[in-house]
Amino acid sequence: MNIILLLVLTCMLLPGCVPRSHDRVPTPNMGVRPYRINTGGLLQDAVERGTLRIGIERDYPPFSYHDAEGRLKGFDVDIAEEVAYHMELNPEFIEMSWEQLLPGLSEGVYDVVFDEIAVRDDRRQLYDFSHAYMTSFPVVVVRDEETRIRSFSDLKGQRTAVPIVGSYRDIAEQIGADIREVQHAEQGVRQLMEGAVDAAVMDNLSAANLMLQFPDRKLRTVESSDHVYQVCAAMTKGNNDLLAAIDNALLTMKSDGTYAAIWEKYFGSTPPNDQRMPEEQQHP
Numbered sequence: 001m002n003i004i005l006l007l008v009l010t011c012m013l014l015p016g017c018v019p020r021s022h023d024r025v026p027t028p029n030m031g032v033r034p035y036r037i038n039t040g041g042l043l044q045d046a047v048e049r050g051t052l053r054i055g056i057e058r059d060y061p062p063f064s065y066h067d068a069e070g071r072l073k074g075f076d077v078d079i080a081e082e083v084a085y086h087m088e089l090n091p092e093f094i095e096m097s098w099e100q101l102l103p104g105l106s107e108g109v110y111d112v113v114f115d116e117i118a119v120r121d122d123r124r125q126l127y128d129f130s131h132a133y134m135t136s137f138p139v140v141v142v143r144d145e146e147t148r149i150r151s152f153s154d155l156k157g158q159r160t161a162v163p164i165v166g167s168y169r170d171i172a173e174q175i176g177a178d179i180r181e182v183q184h185a186e187q188g189v190r191q192l193m194e195g196a197v198d199a200a201v202m203d204n205l206s207a208a209n210l211m212l213q214f215p216d217r218k219l220r221t222v223e224s225s226d227h228v229y230q231v232c233a234a235m236t237k238g239n240n241d242l243l244a245a246i247d248n249a250l251l252t253m254k255s256d257g258t259y260a261a262i263w264e265k266y267f268g269s270t271p272p273n274d275q276r277m278p279e280e281q282q283h284p
Contacts, residue, residue: 042111042235043242051092052084053110058095060165060184062209062266063116075205075266079133080114082258083233086249098165102127105236112246116165116203118229128239129232130246133259136203138171138225143192144218149199151223161188161200168201171225177201186210193217203229205267212268 046052056064056076064074072093084091094110101113105127116136119129142149149158152175160177162168163184172179180197182188188200189210207221233246253259263271 042239043245046087046089046111046242050090052080052087052089052112053092053094054080054084055094055096055101055104055110055113055115056080057098057101057115060098060116061186062206075134075209075262076114076116078262078265079253079259080112080233082253082262083114083246083249086252086258087245102234105234111235111242113234116231117234119232123234126237127234128237128243129234130243131250132230132232133250134205134231135228136205136231137228138168138201139204139207139221140223141189141192141200141202141207141219141221142198144220146198146222149222152225155199155201158198159196161191161197163188163202167227172201189214189217189219192219208267212266 056072059065060074062074063076064072067073072095077093080093081091092110094104096104096109098115101115102117102123104110105113114133117123117129119132123129140149140152140155148154152171155172155175155177158177159180160172161180161182162172162177164181169179169181177199180191182191182200185200185202185206188197188202191197192200204221204224207219211217211219235242235246250259260270263269
């Protein structure tokens with residue numbers, strides 16, 4: 001009997017004999033090592049490679065962009081990089097267009113996407129989402145001397161720069177704005193300063209970043225939308241171990257000051273009180 005028990009215990013310690021569970025959800029405080037559960041396999045593969053493969057958009061400042069030396073930078077880049085380091089993994093960024101980002105998850109091109117992905121019901125059907133690592137909401141930006149535009153409703157008939165991604169176009173269309181599509185918020189502000197448009201619609205954090213970078217540009221926000229977006233990391237369903245590890249990293253980054261340092265770098269202050277932080281949330 002002792003010999004049989006010894007053989008069973010020995011087998012359980014071998015990689016091929018470890019029992020697998022597909023229904024136990026790990027708690028957020030469980031570490032990366034040893035493997036907690038084998039679900040979709042993304043975390044195990046990442047640990048074996050030593051890298052976390054991260055999908056990100058090529059050109060969406062201030063969240064992802066290339067500096068003068070061609071290095072990938074941005075708020076989402078820094079957050080994702082630190083998440084990987086907190087998981088004791090090296091970040092490996094894979095740059096895609098916006099349209100290819102989420103399909104790339106399904107195709108296994110990368111393990112997770114950090115790229116201003118807002119949680120929506122249709123996306124929940126296909127992907128799992130981490131705790132929100134930021135929230136944002138649409139704002140209207142105008143030149144200081146602008147007197148006609150004081151709210152979203154005043155955009156009707158006005159030339160309005162609108163980023164091609166997100167729900168900004170829908171907002172502008174419902175109002176009846178004269179839409180001028182731009183790649184990202186910085187292009188919208190540039191057109192605004194050149195007089196090519198009368199206003200620009202963007203998220204509040206892009207506006208804060210641009211005003212921090214270019215204080216000489218006489219710009220102001222005139223109204224904020226009450227529609228708040230929860231921005232999360234996205235991954236394919238069935239990878240609860242990877243989801244828990246990323247959530248754990250985000251919580252640790254909040255407690256050790258890493259998150260606040262990244263926030264200040266891009267938005268010029270500590271996260272405001274109305275910015276929901278990861279530890280204050282439940283899973284989306």
